[in-house]
Amino acid sequence: xxxxxxxxxxxxxxxxxxxxxxAGVLGREPADDPDDGITLLPSDDTGFRxxxxxxxEKKTGPNQMHFDLTSTSLxxxxxxxxxxxxxxxxxIDVGQLPEEGHVVLADPEGNEFCVVEAGNxxxxxxxxxxxxxxDGSQEVGYFWSAALGWPLVWDQDxxxxxxxxxxxxxxxxxxxxxxxxxxxxxxxxxxAPPPHGDQQAEVDRLVSLGATRxxxxxxxxGWVAMADPDGNEFCVLTSR
Numbered sequence: 078x079x080x081x082x083x084x085x086x087x088x089x090x091x092x093x094x095x096x097x098x099x100a101g102v103l104g105r106e107p108a109d110d111p112d113d114g115i116t117l118l119p120s121d122d123t124g125f126r127x128x129x130x131x132x133x134e135k136k137t138g139p140n141q142m143h144f145d146l147t148s149t150s151l152x153x154x155x156x157x158x159x160x161x162x163x164x165x166x167x168x169i170d171v172g173q174l175p176e177e178g179h180v181v182l183a184d185p186e187g188n189e190f191c192v193v194e195a196g197n198x199x200x201x202x203x204x205x206x207x208x209x210x211x212d213g214s215q216e217v218g219y220f221w222s223a224a225l226g227w228p229l230v231w232d233q234d235x236x237x238x239x240x241x242x243x244x245x246x247x248x249x250x251x252x253x254x255x256x257x258x259x260x261x262x263x264x265x266x267x268x269a270p271p272p273h274g275d276q277q278a279e280v281d282r283l284v285s286l287g288a289t290r291x292x293x294x295x296x297x298x299g300w301v302a303m304a305d306p307d308g309n310e311f312c313v314l315t316s317r
Contacts, residue, residue: 087128
């Protein structure tokens with residue numbers, strides 16, 4: 078049995094503002110979160126929750142992870158870009174080339190995301206959130222495949238990608254060079270043990286796969302903070 082991906086979390090200076098933005102872009106409704114913050118529920122059984130948790134920390138440097146949103150046509154891509162801009166996004170330059178077909182934007186707190194052109198074979202049949210594209214090593218792709226029990230669907234030239242056996246968004250890592258971390262990641266995963274599983278046993282299993290425990294002095298929080306082999310933070314919640 079393996080961990081379950083419960084949610085992708087955003088650390089947000091204004092969680093309500095950011096939740097409303099992404100609700101508008103993704104067509105989801107905000108809901109109160111029993112853990113904390115605000116949650117956008119998945120639109121189908123292949124999706125994951127998106128949580129927005131309050132933080133006082135300001136964004137420093139590019140995020141390690143970003144959304145790649147898909148398009149069915151040029152007009153569809155233009156509609157997504159226009160809707161995002163109306164909701165508070167802005168165009169940004171991350172070194173993309175003029176001939177590249179994707180559009181790079183940032184949400185109201187500067188979190189980068191891409192609106193990918195139609196006809197991208199890698200993201201075919203992955204849904205509107207085609208991928209969570211990450212800066213990361215081949216080793217970390219192997220770690221997350223084992224942690225979640227999601228098979229590798231790409232493993233070439235040290236680039237890796239995994240996808241749930243049920244389909245949905247891919248998680249992809251671009252391989253070296255991996256940019257150095259500039260602080261705690263603003264986007265990170267919440268995991269849970271298998272149904273009726275034991276949190277400590279799952280933490281021990283993840284450690285055996287290459288994760289490390291961090292913030293071990295807060296057992297009252299109900300979750301265990303960990304880091305993957307590249308040092309990216311994630312949380313293991315109690316079983317639910």
